[in-house]
Structures are given as C-alpha cells and as structure tokens.
Amino acid sequence: MPRFTLNLQKNHDLILKTMAKLWSLPMYITVSVVAFAVSKMIMAFLCYRRWKRKQMVVQDTFTGGKLVMFPSATTKSLKPTIFLKKTMKLSSKDVIGSGGYGTVYKLVLNDVVSFAVKRVHRSSADHDRSFERELAAMGDIKHRNIVALHGYYTAPQYNLLIYELMPAGSLYALLHGTNSMGNKMVLDWPMRRRIAIGAARGIAYLHHDCIPHIIHRDIKSSNILLDHKMEARVSDFGLATLLEPDKTHVSTLVAGTLGYLAPEYYETGKATAKGDVYSYGVVLLELLTGKKPNDETFVEEGTKLVTWVRSVVLEKKEEHVMDGRLTECEWPAVEEVKHVFSIAVMCLETEPTKRPTMAEVVKMLC
Secondary structure (H helix, E strand, C coil): CCHHHHHHHHHHHHHHHHHHHHCCCCHHHHHHHHHHHHHHHHHHHHHHHHHHHHCEEEEECCCCEEEEECCCCCCCCCCHHHHHHHHHCCCHHHEEEEECCEEEEEEEECCCEEEEEEEEECCCHHHHHHHHHHHHHHCCCCCCCECCEEEEEECCCEEEEEEECCCCCEHHHHHHCCCCCCCCCCCCHHHHHHHHHHHHHHHHHHHHHCCCEEECCCCCHHHEEECCCCCEEECCCCCCEEECCCCCCEECCCCCCCCCCCHHHHHHCEECHHHHHHHHHHHHHHHHHCCCCCCHHHCCCCCCHHHHHHHHHHHCCHHHHCCCCCCHHHCCCHHHHHHHHHHHHHHCCCCHHHCCCHHHHHHHHC
C-alpha cells in the first residue's frame, strides 16, 4: 500500500483524537478548530482522489498481471501496451545490476525514455516481502536525492518495480571499478563532497520528514546512484522498514551488507535510524580513502576499513586517509579533510547514542 494512503489514515485518526479533546473548550473555539480540521481532512482526501485518478492502471490479460504507473512528466505519454511488450523482451544483455532480491534491467522506449526495471521473482516469501517493503516505502516519495519510483507491475510469476534510470551508475562502481558506461574515472574532491552531501540529505529525508519514518537498513555505496548531473540518489528499498514517530526501533532478522552494518544490530536485531547513520559513516570513509569496507589491502593485517581508521585516529594521522589516486593539488585544505573525516568518525561511534542524527550530519557537512 503506498504511503500516501497510510498518511491519510493517520491524519484521520489524529483529527478524531483532537476533536475529542476540544469539547471542554468554549464553543466558538471548538467550532473554529473543528471546521479547520475538517477542511484539512477534505483537502487531503481530494488530493488523494486526484492522485489516484491520475494513476494509469492496466490489466494484462496475457499474463494475468497488473501495471500501475504513477503520474509524472516521464510517464504521461507512455503507452502501456508498448511498455509491457518491451518488458517481456528484456534479456541478460539489458542487465545493469543485480542483488539478493532481484535483477535490474535497462528499458529504453522510443530511443528516448529510459527506465531501470527491477524484476523481483516470486520464488519465496522473502521476495514478496521485499517487493511489498519497497513499494510501501516508495509509494509517494519525491525528493531530489532519492531515486523516483514511476510504477510497478504485479504478475503470478514475478513483480516489477519501475524506476528512473541513473545513467552515471553507482558510487561503488565509480570508486572501485568502472561506471555504467565502462569508463574508469577518479572522482575529484569537490564531486566527492557533493555526493556525500546529496546522500546525507536523502537519508535525512527518510529519517525525519517521512511519516512513518523510514529506516533503509542497506545504506552502502552500491545503493547510492548518480544521475546525469552526478547528483546522488539513495536507492534499493528492499530491506526498508517503516518506523512510527513514537518508536525507537523495529526488531527484525539481521539483514544488510557485511562491512556496513552497525555492531549493535548484530547483537540485538533492532533496526534503528542510528544504524543507517553508521552505514553512512562507512560510505563517507569510502569517499575519503577510495577503499572498500573489506578492502583486499587489509587482508594480511587481519583488519577492515573501520578498524584501520580507528587506529589512524588513535595515532592522530588523519592525513593518511586520503585517497592516493588524488594528487596533492586536488585535495582541499587539510582542515577541510579533517572536518569531513571527523564527521565519519562520529557516525561510526560504537555507542549509538553518541552518533549524530542524519539531520545533524547534513548541517555539519554543509
């Protein structure tokens, strides 16, 4: 169920509770407040109806599936039949990514409009839950630092999530390999800092501005994608968990990617916003050092990136974290590097309460 519907129900419940408390107030105040509350509820309902009417829903009689496209400039001229036919022809040559819960394909329509189509097979209950989590989390999110969901397709054999295509690929590929166009490149410092800020803003939006709040649970460099302007977008919500504002955590089976998971998550199985903060801290270290969380260079030393960085802090040799692929002239003043490094260290505090919130991270970076 898209989060727009969830929010509408929460608004309805809140209004009812508020109305119940107002009867003890003078009548003219009660009438004014109730009238205002009812008008807001009507406006929310009308917005929901208008949003619902604009959705393009198409039943596919051939497969027994259903295509739902959300209203946007990209989808308004889309012909559903052509989209479905093209989708059926996707093959291994169109694959641009894959993960534990699905394969991502590049779908081009009319040589102009492009989508990233994530196919989630219905081979297990976990796959179904992943699809439902991603759809619930992404239902009505619109933010410049989060990949936009254009629609979805449900069928007996598999489900599809239809996203905007990120032509520059993932941060992981740019830092540790090649981008989606097959080119090796070294990100300069201004670009790395811009990506760090964009990713932080996206995560902060999930933690603070979404109701219910959203815990991503799989923040990593391969889930930070870049558009044609190299703007960072947070992606892949297959493990996302919704968190009510009055809750501090959600108990789950431990899931995510080794090297990025907060230590307390291993111990308690409690997913929190501070766990995402820890994972973001690891991404920040990747941007600073150019190394993977489980980099091969650490194998002989029997350590990992986070452990190595903590030893650097103890020895007060922050300058050693700089990516060796960048020449000295490409680095900013040492003080700026130390500042960003200090933010990463704060995010990686062993004690969750000592970590900043993502909103605080954004302020410190900017």
